[in-house]
Amino acid sequence: MNRKDVLALVQPDRVHRALYLSQELFELEQHTFFARTWNFVGHASQIPQPGDYVAVQIAGQPLLMVRQPDGGIRVLYNRCAHKGMPLVTDGQGRAERLLRCPYHAWTYRLDGSLLATPLRAGYEGSALQSSEAAQGMGAVAHVEVYRDFVFARLSDSGPDFHAYFGEVLAAIDNLADRSPVGRLRVEGGILRNVIHCNWKMYLENINDTVHPLSAHESATQAARRLWQDQPEDAPKPMAMEQILPFGAGYDFFDRMGGRIYPHGHSMLGVNFSIHSGYAQVPEYEAAMQAAHGAERAAEILQRSPQNSVCFPSLAVKGSPQAIRVIRPLAADRTLVEAWSLRAEGAPELLFERAMTYNRLVFSPMSMVAHDDVHLFESMQQGLRAGPNDWVSLHRDHRPGADETGVREVNGTSEALMRNQFRAWAEVMADALPPDAPGEPA
Structure with a gap:
């Protein structure tokens, strides 16, 4: 497949x-x-101690995020330089002072460099020391830690971190x-x-x-029926506070507004x-004002965007403090992770x-996610049907309209989705030869 x-x-x-x-x-x-x-x-916060x-898996590559003895973080390719066995096969753990291959016991330092091999005498006179195997596990060259969020770019080609996210x-x-105190911790497990x-x-x-409607x-x-006889000013249980806004009308969602960014x-x-109406916590607001100043505290607490997408793998909710991580596995298989974050202090x-929000909305057994999962899996099958090869993204599109750069849109606009596909096409086309043979898949 080529650029065209x-x-x-x-x-x-x-x-x-x-x-x-x-x-x-x-x-x-x-x-x-x-x-x-x-x-x-x-x-x-997932790897607080050296060896954690x-x-x-990113871009089809098995990786390890490892805390180093000096407190730094490295992202290594999870592959023994000998036969290709992953050094670890569980999702999270601690390696103490070294990483050891479970197949032939080659060992590596926490930075991925080769430490020792069994039967050392057997390699005397061989070309091992000048081979790729002697270079160890290999580390991802482009890693950025931003506010404790760790990102990686596997290719040497591509934009600078800050230029990319902006x-x-x-x-x-x-x-x-x-x-x-400006610190978060991942807690409560990952759904x-x-x-x-x-x-x-x-x-x-x-x-x-x-x-949603x-x-x-x-x-x-169901939530409305349970709550309909309550006084208008009655304090809502947390589950009601989080579920009821899903039924807000089209006008509500349209007026909430959106913003598209490059990439x-x-x-x-x-x-x-839908998160703007959560009950206030006066003692927390006071602590925030003491920490950040009144103006910055107000800016933080009054901004509760529904979703911020750091394309292509991360979706952030400031309130509630939750993130979703999207990890593609195949054309028709995607791992979605829902993380809860504790704000220290x-x-x-x-x-x-x-x-509560993650359980109610993103858990596979939740009141909401099962609707979405059914729809996604059904659409994946339905797209194979019929003579129509195209998926419509026409809403709020005007022929000739410029949708590049930072731009405000209404909250129901498909410009937000068109922006994702435009970025996908730009990166893909830039990586491919302009006139290699091939037809669209």
Whole structure:
């Protein structure tokens, strides 16, 4: 597939269904798109001590995020230089002072350099020391730790971290600064759900405010029936506080507003969101004012965007303090992780909100996620049907309109989704030859 083929798949107001269905295209994405963009690896609080590690897969590559003896963080390729066995096969743990291959017991320092091999005499006179194997595990060269959020870019080609994310990093700042001391911790476990759909389908939905009224109607109607006899000023239980806004009308979602940024990033709910009505906590507000000053505290607490997308792998909610991590596995398989974050120095109520929201909305057994999972998996199958090769993204598109750069849009606009596909096409096309033979997948 060449550059022309890829660009033909993404048009100003529609995208080709091959973007969701083609395994050939997915495999091409791995070493072009995902390798050249900055992807979320993990959070520094997951590896507090030297030797602590977290194993992930990005761009089809098994990786290890490892805390170093000097306190730094390295991201290593999780592959023994001998036979290719992953050094660790569990998701998280501690390696103490070294990493040891479970197959032949080659050992590596925490920075990935080769420490020792069994039967050392057997290598005397060989070319091992001048071979690739002697170089050890190998480390990802491009790693950035921003407010304890760890990102990696696997390719040497691609934009600088700050140039890539730009203004959308304010969403991470808003999340971290909800701690009076500016620190977050991952706690409460990570909810994982493998969905049989393409990763783009899930990311689109993060910016879709039109579907809640129809897709989640049963959940919101049940909540309304339970709450309908309560006085208007009655304090809502946390579950009601979080579920009822899903039934807000189209006008509410439209007026909440959105913002698109270069490289596919976005912010939904720049004016207000379904999280804006959460009960205030006076003692927490006082602590925030003491820590950040009254003006900055107000700016942090009054901004509760519904979703901020750090394209392509991270979606952030400042309130509740939760993130979703999107990890593509195949053209029709995506791992979605829901993380709860504790703001150090903040009341327990804030962490309880994050945990409750993730259970209510993102857990595979929740009142909300099962609607989405059913829809995603059904769409993945439905896209194979019929003669129509295209997926419509026409809403709020005007032919000839310039959608590049930072731009304000209404909250129900499909410009947020078009922005993601435009960024995908730009990275893919830049990585491919202009006139190699091939046809669209």
